[in-house]
Amino acid sequence: MTIIRGLALGACLFSAAAAAHTALPDGGIDESDERIEADAGVALEVPSTLDLPDAGPPAPTTTVTATRPIHSASEYSVPKDVVDAAPKPSATDLLRLVPGMVATQHSGAGKAQQLFLRGFDAVHGQDIELNVAGLPVNQPSNLHAIGYADVNWLIPEAVREIRVTEGTYRAFQGDFAVAGTVRFELGLAEPGIFAGVTAGRFGTYRLVAGFRPEADGTFVAGELATSEGFGESRAWGRGSVIGQVTVPLAGAKLTALAASYVTRFDSPGVVRLDDLERGRFGFFDSTARGQGGSTSRHQLLLGVDVPHDTGRSTVQLYGILSDLRLRNNFTGFFGDPRGDGLEQTHDVNTFGLRANHHRHFTVFGQPLNVDVGIGGRRDGIAQLQKAYRESDGTTFEDQVDARITQSSAYLYGEAIYSPGAWRFLLGARADLIAFEVVDNLAFTDPRFYDGTGYARTALGVHPALKAGIERHFGDHVRVFASYGDGFRSPQARSLAQGERAPFATVRSGELGVTFASSRFSAQLAGFGSWVQDDFFFDHTVGTTVFVGSTFRAGAALQLIARPIEGLVISASGTLATARLLERDALLPYFAPTVARVDVGYTKPFTCFGLRCSARAGAAATFIGPKPLPYGDESNTIGLVDVRLGARLQWFELLIDVTNVLDARWRDGEFVYPSRFDPDGAQSRLPSRQFTAGAPRQAFFTLMVHL
């Protein structure tokens, strides 16, 4: 394996030039808007300009985006019409569109979701690399959870496409891409100005507005929203602005993307199932006071994309200023009679640079596309953790006070050779991460030490090999075999001086088949992932737990059909298993069965001589019971969301109903010891706790399009 890696690295270093090739979710180039590949991969044709009589303003157009070429059976695109089919009040709903993804929000509307994918419990992002139009989302060494990935700043109307690369088979995938990579592409659906106001249940109000000139790629969108929340201690408010400008200049394309976001939210905490059954707490009640938090995020990305005869080159710079403050108490009074609440702050300044170079060759008369990327990033982190009293919220113990500088650099290359009906992919990547930790609290306990803190540095290197074989059968069917190495970086504070940082290394493989025609596409894959020296950061108590080797396997299916014009049906289903190898036991918390169907229909017509349309859409989600510790199983979740809309030229009315069946469902379920009754008999056994899912909610939106 070592020799193979060395050879692969050497091979990629000799590679040169351009792949006229796909977007790189590590932040690279989005090509497919501007070219349509000769081999178009999965054909997801989107209806182009609607054929309507000349009357009034331009017809609402749907931009034709060229299909994204895929190089494994688990690369998916979720196009705009699927994104818009059913209600998407928040980023959680966007994440749920990723085939096989379970996204829960167990601690308030502003906290990063807990994610599950392909047998992985990715916690708050430790196993899924998230990227928004080139901006990295995951936060390494986050105090609350490794790889904390907060996409709540996304404005659903500004999400043009979701590109998913499940597995670890592509060289552009970096840290945290253990289960896969999800990249959100931004853009507004139609040119012009739009503004909307939404009113919904539980005092939910939302203002959204945006502007897009005729040229695609440039837009500005903004959102202000507040809600009282669907139960105790769930109120939230947020504001988000996203703007992107693309400017052609002397043959090159300049891109600037800027975003600002702030949110403040309350969180109800968890409810013990036995407390619910005893009537001590209600299903939507809050169990510990003062939980919640706030986040701000200010981001800027500048890029230049230079095409040339044999390919293209792209350079991007980005900067992210992020502040996170959380207060959580997951265990009540179990550990401390004053309360187990923890206040955590995690402030990060992130700066990065990446460059990509694509080049086209012909070798023995057949195309060879080569892609080389380099990049570097620095995260300057300040983190604090204090214990606070349940009675009045005052803090009583400093537990963490650290400054971390985490710097990383990577180099990758990927070559795709396409002789005839075959395609061979070979890639390699090397990541180097340096950690510098200044622990201000270490060795300062006056009972035992007279120190003033402790600083340490560590370094880790991770090489990765990627490989794939593809065979076309006719125009519609392709068969894939893929392999890839991936990794997850550790918590900086868990490292010792001079330690070679231990990454959790994943080796994944997959076999799959795709079918694509003008009206229908399907992708089916069987996958397996082995993680050596797996660890997870138990974010309820803030400690790293090493669990040994783990294995996950399963199968995933995605279908998209457009049987008639205006109708889109998207369905996906994933079966998975996850095992602790050393103890031959099921891993808890992963989602073995996930299925989702989205259906959307838009019918244009004229009324009173004006351009009108009616739309209807629905989404159904099924999540089978997850194994919990001690043989418990979580509840089965079945949710249906519905959207109805009507548009009269410039005015549009939307009625969204989420959880139409008003199912009483548990968004997150956990098993661990807790105690929320400080006076009662204290059980120390692990007990089941949950966070409530949202009940039926209706939202009425009036939009104006000019």
Added chain:
Amino acid sequence: MRAILFGVMLALTACGGGTGSVIFTAYGEEFIEDKIPAEVGTEAGFTDGWELRFTKFVVNLGEIEVGDTKGTKVASMAKPKVFDVAKAGPVEVTRFANLPAGRWDVVGYSIAPVTDSDTGNADAADVTAMKTGGLSVLVAGSATKTGTTKTFEWGFTTNTHYGECEQEQLGKGVVVPVGGEDTAQLTIHGDHLWFDSLQSDEAKMRFDPIAAADTNPADGNVTLAELGAVMLTSLPVTQYGTGGASNVKTLRDFIEVLTRNLGHYRGEGHCNAMSR
């Protein structure tokens, strides 16, 4: 060319593990090298006003091992050595070179009776006494309070293995740096012999009952036999609690149990102590 070389370097770094060294030291801290004072305010010390100095604190340190939880052992000490941690320290116990770099999270050692040990920094006479008596721990010193001085010299034969040592800030075991050396200290906590509880977090250091045991004869020297004549039932029921232990009936039994708590790791770090 540079890019190629860098790539090859990276590949080699990824392949090769590197090696380093670990030095194990022994240290008695100020409580053994200097004195244990009387308690003042929140500063640790004897709650009943005594001040104690050790003239010797000899321990037989051995079986130092470095490995991981999968059972791999990369280093093992050949023979135990006898050290007097009342002498100025820290003092090197042993060093292991050319260990594979990385974290080795299982470190252990023992304080066991001398059978065939080398001499560390202890006096030859003390090593002989340890060998002759089959001792693992030999302590001597004196305690003073308001003009009264009591001396003691006690040998213990307890056999204790300390495993899975960890220190809160530095983590479990030891990290061997590439091309470097790390130091891991076996810390001997001399204050543990004087605690008045085997289990409580709020144990205090006392010497009054020990001083009062000097009756047979009352010669200013407290012997183990004299301690063995003091039933714990003659001491206040709120002191010298034996929770978590069994068959501890006399003051001698009590202090003998406390010797199993002497061994620590890297200052305030702890190990799983196994009674053998």
Added chain:
Amino acid sequence: MKTKLLWWCLWLSLLLGCGGVEHRRRTFPVEAGSQPITGTNDFGWSVNVATAKVRVEAVRFYTGKVLITREWRFDPYVLIGGSAWAHPGHYVAGEALGELLTPVDVDLLAPAPVELGVAQAVTGDYGSLELTVTGAQVTGTATKGAQTVTFDSTAYSPEKALEGVKFEKVLRDEEGRVHLDVKLSTWLARIDFATPFTANGEAYNGFVRGIQDTSAYEVSWK
């Protein structure tokens, strides 16, 4: 057919959540009794117990293994959990594996073991047990040579639970119950019955230390 079914399950277990998690919930009954006194105690008294009662407030089971000291027989493997800053106590209970939280009054001289209740528990590697007792009281007569005294120990109300009672068992799904025997001879071993039972007296001191001696409790799985 069976083989086919097995293959399907093995294959499905790869895909679905077939197969076991590491530990499961379970219950088991807990009962208590006592062992009769034989011989004399540390002060040479021969004791005849008339009544022996105790109120068991709670029984908890943990993973942490215990220190046993001054064993008269060789005990090959005993583990003391590491301590944090506690000093000196190095028994650490570890994770809770079972508990019985219903108070029960127990007549230790009952002809049959007294059922304390059914413990809620999980499977796992049990190492120790924590016992919270109050109101322990023993009456009877003690004889030494020509001297016979009637005694009535004062009721015992400790401030802390008795930690670190040895109970080592790898418990999975097997049927059975936990049996707790109180060794009255250990409870009474340290008492010089010539001294009266007063609140701060040596007899009471000896009784309290006897109750706190973890070797006074023998726990087994039946």
